[in-house]
Amino acid sequence: MIELDTVPPFFADKQELVDEILGRYPEVGKRSAVMPLLWEVQNTERHVSEARIVEIAEILGIHPTEVKGVMSFYSEYHGEPVGTYHLQVCSTLSCSLVGSDQLYDYLVEKLGIVNGETDAEGRFSIQKVECLGSCGTGPVLQVNDIYYERVTRSRCDQLLEALKRDEVPEAWRERGGDNVGAEKAEIVDGAAGLGAAGNADTGEGEG
């Protein structure tokens, strides 16, 4: 509990933010704010410490154990600090069928850490996660909040090198299927169009 006395409170100077979050829910649903409040802390501090759990409990008028109970239910909240770049490798079937197991092994080999670990510098941590909803563009690697899709060996190297220089590339958003814009969707007007419909894969950066 020493932490409680030494760490300055997180929400003390953020009353407006707290009010905005509480205002999203009806009066009866004040407790709904627990997840967004946990997100606010984690987005800034990359994990949620005991002291922050106590703070959130005070805001909501519930017991810290209840906050912790919610937090521990979800796999994205971290009770311990993770690396500056938290690498989340999808390991579910669709990604596995296009190489996510090998991608994970490659990261382990390159970084010298395994699932659940953070490196000595605190730069990288690895977490094997379940389906990220990027099944058509796997294997997918989520770094903090950003998706990098269709990660090949060479692109994986590029990404790690960039992150080592503290350069965070734009999301790699891959395109396929009808996910390519209006013109492509219009092609389908008969048998001849069918094969061409899902071809494009621009992987353009974010606008």
Next chain:
Amino acid sequence: MSDVADAPEAARPITSRRDPRYEVVMYRHVGVDGAWKLDYYRSHGGYEAATKALTQMSPSEVIDEVKASKLRGRGGAGFPTGVKWSFMPPVDGRQRLLVVNADESEPGSFKDRYIMEDDPHQLIEGMIIGCYAIQATKAMIYIRGEYAKGYERLMGAIREARQAGILGKNVLGTDVEVDITVHRGAGAYICGEETALMNSLEGLRGNPRLKPPFPAQAGVYGLPTTINNVTTMTSVVHIITRGAHWFSSMGTDDSKGTKLYQISGPVERPGVYELPMGASFRELIYDLAGGPKGGEAKGFFPGGSSTPPLPWTDEYLDMPMDYGSLAKAGSMLGTGGVIVIPKEKDIVDAMYNVVRFYAHESCGKCTPCREGIATWLPKMYQKLLAGLGTREDLDLMEDMVRNSRGTAFCPLADACAMPVQASFKWFRDEYEYIVDHGKPMYTKNDWWDA
């Protein structure tokens, strides 16, 4: 208006993308740079459906139109949407809620993600119409935590819509009130189950609740609540614009309209494809997605990893992708997320991946799921894969999954048990091979393209 609406009643239903009358509608703007902006959306006919509903139709007329379209929920269960809406109790002064399930966590499903990232106003418009129909002034979107980009785009779109008077006290200049809150999850498959979603939304652990009461009677905060999938909402937009008849002119007897299918695994062109219901798996897998890479596959999950896999035979490839046909085949349409299983992937290894997923995502509330699905079943697979399995183990595994069916609060245990049962049904030879030889029938283990 589409000229399809003028087609004679007896016209042949549209069941293929090859049909010249077919048009992609929900994914028309997905992938277009800037399509997430209000200006773009409005200049492409955006919010005309909501305006039509709110100014020319009564709430019950909207419900009747959706009923007439025969739209069934796109989240997986396929419950008729208009019927679900009519379950809401009469207006009694209590707050009524519309909740959109954007948890999209079924492996093999990724259709909603691109709508929220690239065309969030389409979802907002569907929600305005849905709120009007059930007379709710408050709507919530439960979006899975990993979809940070979708969250950001939705928040931006809602801000724009509020500023433009599309959300708020006077939606589109009428006296209808609608506002939307976006609630971000934090990584839990089970929160896609509607009662677990409600608990999560209320700030509780995401354990499922017992039904009844159903959400319409006592939903979020005990208030009357309707919960719909993202693409159910976006389907409604086009039903209102083009009419129920346009929608029901596509599909088969029990499955109408246009639907977003997804295909993943090693195929040439994986992705989301919009197709009329009743199109065949072959059309999706071969004509659109280009077929399996390297040419050989042995089976596929028809609608996400919870749906029993089917073998790679003409009988199943030529089957229409609709609710009834799949039920008849002993499987389910689910979310329409096809996962292709290549020939060289050992089925025991593939199913271990699936089982591990459900084991990880079991909430631990019910004993058969916690002890059976989440604890013993993955251990049995580990034993097989380590080359230590026996024929008796196979019988035990089948017995375990059979006995876990229908024994838990929510369908998670079944969602794991059913595909395992189907894998035994179609691919028992591979299970027997690993037991008899101490190694898998197929040993390829590098699936990563250089």
